[in-house]
Amino acid sequence: FRVVVLPGDGIGPEIMAVTEKIVAQVLAHSHQTILFEHQLFGGAAIDAVGEPFPVETQTAIDKSDAVLLGSVGGPKWDEAPERPEMGLLALRKKMGVFANVRPLQIFPAVRHLSPLREERLEGVDFVVVRELLGGLYFGTPKYFNETEGVDTLRYDKASIERIVHYAFNLARQRRKKLTSIDKANVLATSKLWRQTVEEIAVDYPDVTLEHLYVDAAAMHMIQAPARFDVIVTENMFGDILSDEASVLGGSLGLLPSSSHAEAGRPALYEPIHGSAPDIAGKDFANPIGMLLSAAMMLRQSFQLENEAKQIEIAVETALSEGVLTKDLGGTATTTIFANKITEIIE
Amino acid sequence: FRVVVLPGDGIGPEIMAVTEKIVAQVLAHSHQTILFEHQLFGGAAIDAVGEPFPVETQTAIDKSDAVLLGSVGGPKWDEAPERPEMGLLALRKKMGVFANVRPLQIFPAVRHLSPLREERLEGVDFVVVRELLGGLYFGTPKYFNETEGVDTLRYDKASIERIVHYAFNLARQRRKKLTSIDKANVLATSKLWRQTVEEIAVDYPDVTLEHLYVDAAAMHMIQAPARFDVIVTENMFGDILSDEASVLGGSLGLLPSSSHAEAGRPALYEPIHGSAPDIAGKDFANPIGMLLSAAMMLRQSFQLENEAKQIEIAVETALSEGVLTKDLGGTATTTIFANKITEIIE
């Protein structure tokens, strides 16, 4: 197995370092090998070679089985001609990862950190499936000048179809409920979206489908998050709603994500948090989002279910034993937390 | 004073009826007269004359000093050639109401209904200023066909300037903090937005300005809502974020809104909740959002500060005496609640 590792910026390198060690540890037990190949990406790549997504990194990814990404960006590159975030969009495009999957899990040990009241968290367990290659992110014309700015929200029917099939299939493996989110009372693309979802639903009679407007969804996400199982939505709505969802569990730092292309192509795994430049290099960062992203990789890209589970159980155990990083109200450093995980796995 | 009254659909007519009575009551005390002129709008207008925003309604609005709107829409018109919501967009456009203002207030008496924990609600008191006439709602091309859909997010600099000035001026009258929300790391329109905000900020040195990305804002709204004073954002982000904000106080049914055009033109007042067709006609609806919208009208369009305050205080008193409609966990009907308000004002 070949994994391209993109530590990126801010806290990316430090959480990646401990994650690699822990992945190596679980693999050693089971006599598997994964080749980790480090490549430049994001601000780090801008600093080194002047662009966020260098050709060498692209070539390495072409030959890889999966990509593990830390985090990118930071105020340092605010004035850069091409910002780190543009590298991220180019990476997604190049890899063809159209399905961004963000599972929301509430860890009992840190449940009290949630901004929501206890009773609202009962039974919360959902996944946001965000279309990642269409809409306002990539549509043209896209420009601004002295007098006006324009972005284009474009979706072709085929891209709606593939993400909707993806989401229906995921719902089938879960509680068989799919919520499609759009703004069909205002947007033409949403009308096409809703119509396409309806057509595809015929193939999945075992899955219960509901449609919600994005504004209503933003409310339900806080008022009754337990109502959701699988959510599917377009790129920008997915960006907003998945971030909204991500704080329900108490800390952004806990959550992993995976992004998938057509079968047979490498997938991308990354924590959902940002590069947190304010705490970078201080050994304060919570590596859980990164660790769980690596676990998702072991399971989904390499079918190493046991190894994935080992990491996940170790994380839950550490949390329930009160080994908590600063963002969770504890005092454990990144190193102390990672050592605890190593110890538990031993 | 001439007010055009658009009861609209669903619970609109019943909450409007009690609101008119209560407004008449506070005005009788102070020997003011307001002429209420009922006009057709929304689904009700589709049923009566075949279109949601008839020309007669438009003419009446041209001659009015303010417009009071109940709510529009419902599944009944899902298949209508022109939906009630299109009437709402046309109304906004026709009236030129570019600034939608939604104050969020937490009523102590129903604070326990909030999905957020007590400590997160401490000090929450903010206003969302949403640009209402630009962006994805109105931009063209806007179409969909068999193979693709397109919407256009367009902003001209002048429309950004006027909403940003509006928001800075509002911040000046409050705690002097303005949060501008965009997605400047991805959208060209957001880059223009952010640049324009920066330029205008020079005129308001007494107001503290911050920029947030819309995804981060969706998180902060739940994690730390007390950090906000005035929020300003474009149309679609404003739609999503103001709805997200609206549940913090425990019920949508409590909140009013106003929408403003250039000085001298009539403003539009409406509750932020929808038409709730499931409970329409049952005397269950909470009239508070409508009542407080009327109070905003008295204050902002007619400078009747005392009369506005009378309604607001009566609402708070009724709540704190436990007279609560169903959505607030109580048993009071619309009529009983309204009678209580009348009694308090007496």
Ligand SMILES: CC(C)[C@H](C(=O)O)[C@@H](O)C(=O)O
């Ligand atoms: C950094 C930014 C371009 C990115 C996005 O908007 O997609 C981020 O918010 C995310 O959700 O991964």
Ligand SMILES: CC(C)[C@H](C(=O)O)[C@@H](O)C(=O)O
């Ligand atoms: C009904 C709909 C068109 C409208 C909007 O999106 O503006 C509503 O959600 C609102 O916020 O007033």
